[in-house]
Amino acid sequence: MKKVIAYVRISTGKQKFNTSIENQIQVIKEYCAARGYQLVIIYSEEGSAKNVKDRPEFIKMYNHFLADPEIEYVIVYKLDRAFRKLLDSLYFWDKIKENNKYFISILDNINTIDPHSKDTYIFSALHAERERENTLLRTTGGMEVKAAQGFFNGGIVFGYESVRGSLRIIPQEAAIVNFIYKKYVYDNWGYKKIASELNIQCIKTKKGKDWTTTAIKTILESKIYIGYVKWRSTYTKGKHKAIISQDLWDKAQAIKSTKSIQPRKIHPGTYPLSGLLKCPQCGSVMVQGNSSQKYKYYQCNKNKSSGRSACSSNLIKKDYAEEYVLEAVLSHINTLNLSPLLQQITISNINSNLVSLKEEAKILKKALEKVEKKLIDLYKLFNAEDEDERISTETFTLLVKEAEKEKKRDQQRLNELNERITLQKDLNLSQNINFVVDDFKSFYQLISDEDKKLLFHNLIKEIHITMGSTTKERKIKEIIYQFEPENMNTLLSA
Structure with missing residues (x-):
């Protein structure tokens, strides 16, 4: 059986x-x-x-x-x-x-x-x-088609609930949507002030979270509230009831359009310690504050997004924080004897990468050989003398097309791998590594703002600051690094 x-x-x-x-x-x-x-x-x-x-x-x-x-x-x-x-x-x-x-x-x-x-x-x-x-x-x-007929295609919308493909108003949430629009249009409130007021009143979003400037902006831009549904980038008149009048929505868009014409930032550059500094009050990360040309600060992200009800701003001066951290990093690096380790790690990584690249290239070569064999077999089957073994023209064309496509893709990838293998073999690391370690401050000044941020984030886990009742009183309290001197000794002896 x-x-x-x-x-x-x-x-x-x-x-x-x-x-x-x-x-x-x-x-x-x-x-x-x-x-x-x-x-x-x-x-x-x-x-x-x-x-x-x-x-x-x-x-x-x-x-x-x-x-x-x-x-x-x-x-x-x-x-x-x-x-x-x-x-x-x-x-x-x-x-x-x-x-x-x-x-x-x-x-x-x-x-x-x-x-x-x-x-x-x-x-x-x-x-x-x-x-x-x-x-x-x-x-x-x-x-x-459903959207073109005015039906809702799914998703979560504050102010409505979805019932069998239609949107139905939730009165309590609709009142909040009206509050947002009226405060923005008639009282000239900004996104942050509206979010902060809602958070003070303990009103949550649809997902039970605090309001943020992004959430307010989304509501003020959505045509759903004037009775439209959206499919991809096209709006169609929906079958649901509007929460906001066309007149109020138009006024909101006019104000938004005026506010969106902003002058160029007066504080160019990045804030490399964003995400590393921790708010001394709530523990969330600190980010670029609302700064002027003269005064630049890091600010609690929770306060920036959701207002004072979520947390205080807990500002710390940008120049002070970055200069302090750079000097501390320089001192830390001098205790680490980095040159031997960096060379060891870099060479090890390159060698490991070369092995994986060569392995991938080897696999691709075998794959190309198989494709070549498949093409030969297909031609044999197509031209077979025995009619029972012969494949049809349509089948032959289809399979050859797929095989040629596969061959082209694998050959292109193999060429890329061979170029990378050649480049990595020719690298000379010692001189560049010694320059970075011996004159780190000069190296730091040479690199871009984005690279400065990346460098700090690779060296540092987090930075704690003192609470302080004023900005002047707020200082760097502790820097926690990704690795300490004792770890370096272990790595070098490994």
Whole structure:
């Protein structure tokens, strides 16, 4: 008695009954009983996946099928239950042939023990892939049509709830939306002041979080509140009720447009300690403060985003903080004896990277050899004297096109790898590393603002500051580094 395993799958819970898991299993069991096959196990899966590698039950089935010498067949109700991509199905074909095993698709009338089954198998796989693409188009097209008809396509919108594809006003939230617009338009409040006021009143966002300037800005820009729905970048008149009048929305946009015409920043450059400095009050990171040309500060991010109800600003002077940290870093580096370690680490990383690059290049060379062999085999099959072995022109053209595409991609990647290998072999590190370590301050002045920030973030974990009742009183309290001198000794002796 032949031993077989089966695989069944549905993409969603909305499949018609004739492709349900239960119906697939029933058909497979009847098929096996009629032919005297012993059905060892059925692997069942629900949910869509672009690739078979994202389907855990398929992977289990595949490994079981190839590993168990007693299993001769894998059976599916229909080929598209197993494969939705042509390349996946072609790879599976090669594997079952290599292992002298067979595949049955009941509805497609495919049994690969039949030497003439290959064309049917390939055409069914191609049809499955095209059907998947058409389904995606239909889904996207359906959403586009739905939006064009004024229906909501999903998501979370403050002020509304979604009920069967329609938006319904939540009165309490609608009142807050009105508050935001009126304060912005009639009282000339900015994003931060509105967010701060809502937070003081303990009013939360739809997700239960504090209000931020970004959340306020989003509400003030959304046409949903004047009765429109959006699909991609197009707005259409919706079927839901507006919360804001057209007149109020227009005034808000006019004010926003005026405010958006800002002069160039008067404090150019980056703030390299952003994200490293910790607020002494709430512990959140400190970022670029609302500074003038003369006075520049780091400010608590929670205060900047959500206002004084969330935390105080706890400003610390930018120039003081950066000069202090740079001098501290210089002193720290002098205790580390970095040159030998940097050379050791860099050379080790380059050598390791070279090994991985060479390994990848080796794999790509083998892949290219396989593609070349595949092309030769395809030409042989296309020109075979035996008509039963010969593949059709359509199949031949399709497979050659896929193989040539694969060859071009792999060759391009191989060329890139070879260039990188050559460049890394020619690097001379000692002189550059010694310059960085011996004259770190000069090196620091040479690099860009972005690189300064990156450098600090690689050397430092976090920086604590004192509480202080005024900006002048606030000082650097402690710098926690990514590594300490004792760690360096351990690394050098390793």
